[in-house]
Amino acid sequence: xxxxxxxxxxxxxxxxxxxxxxxxxxxxxxxxxxxxxxxxxxxxxxxxxxxxxxxxxxxxxxxxxxxxxxxxxxxxxxxxxxxxxxxxxxxxxxxxxxxxxxxxxxxxxxxxxxxxxxxxxxxxxxxxxxxxxxxxxxxxxxxxxxxxxxxxxxxxxxxxxxxxxxxxxxxxxxxxxxxxxxxxxxxxxxxxxxxxxxxxxxxxxxxxxxxxxxxxxxxxxxxxxxxxxxxxxxxxxxxxxxxxxxxxxxxxxxxxxxx
Numbered sequence: 605x606x607x608x609x610x611x612x613x614x615x616x617x618x619x620x621x622x623x624x625x626x627x628x629x630x631x632x633x634x635x636x637x638x639x640x641x642x643x644x645x646x647x648x649x650x651x652x653x654x655x656x657x658x659x660x661x662x663x664x665x666x667x668x669x670x671x672x673x674x675x676x677x678x679x680x681x682x683x684x685x686x687x688x689x690x691x692x693x694x695x696x697x698x699x700x701x702x703x704x705x706x707x708x709x710x711x712x713x714x715x716x717x718x719x720x721x722x723x724x725x726x727x728x729x730x731x732x733x734x735x736x737x738x739x740x741x742x743x744x745x746x747x748x749x750x751x752x753x754x755x756x757x758x759x760x761x762x763x764x765x766x767x768x769x770x771x772x773x774x775x776x777x778x779x780x781x782x783x784x785x786x787x788x789x790x791x792x793x794x795x796x797x798x799x800x801x802x803x804x805x806x807x808x809x810x811x812x813x814x815x816x817x818x819x820x821x822x823x824x825x826x827x828x829x830x831x832x833x834x835x836x837x838x839x840x841x842x843x844x845x846x847x848x849x850x851x852x853x854x855x856x857x858x859x860x861x862x863x
């Protein structure tokens with residue numbers, strides 16, 4: 605699978621990072637995870653483009669994770685790609701329907717299919733996916749992705765996997781959920797100097813990584829607020845004081861091949 609970070613920012617723009625969006629690709633299908641502001645532009649910088657997305661999967665419904673949904677739908681309609689599956693937690697269909705109620709001219713232009721998912725296993729756009737409820741101010745799911753049909757004879761935990769935390773505090777059970785994953789992309793919104801709930805600081809994330817029984821190949825930090833600018837080295841040092849694994853910052857446009 606190929607993973608591309610389209611947006612590694614947050615609800616407060618940095619000028620350099622779009623809001624949340626991650627593109628997952630197999631040889632045949634393409635899945636967009638979250639669709640915050642700027643993600644439509646990020647998509648068009650990829651080979652898939654906004655026309656090539658087979659499904660959208662939402663972690664939760666905060667604005668910085670869904671604000672480019674309507675622009676995505678309109679762009680696809682204008683390009684002639686009117687079919688799309690939109691999946692996410694309970695309330696996803698109502699969210700999109702309500703948004704289309706504001707933009708009535710789009711309602712008859714699009715053939716949308718909806719799926720509402722929870723902390724369960726399901727298949728979507730060429731991926732076997734497992735959801736896991738995390739700790740945020742709104743109901744939110746982390747997701748574990750394995751390419752369908754790749755290593756299908758292996759145990760689920762032994763298959764090449766990418767895990768995306770969504771928005772969440774750091775806690776060991778989430779790291780255990782990511783056990784064996786090649787890559788974990790984890791929320792690390794603020795430096796230690798900021799007192800925050802519903803998102804982790806580096807010291808909190810480092811502690812969770814160290815205390816968990818699960819192990820991951822590499823951790824990428826994402827969902828970065830402007831408060832993190834100029835503090836990347838100290839944030840990595842803070843994590844490193846507690847956890848000796850491979851931790852890096854994600855950036856918009858970064859692509860990884862996971863096999």
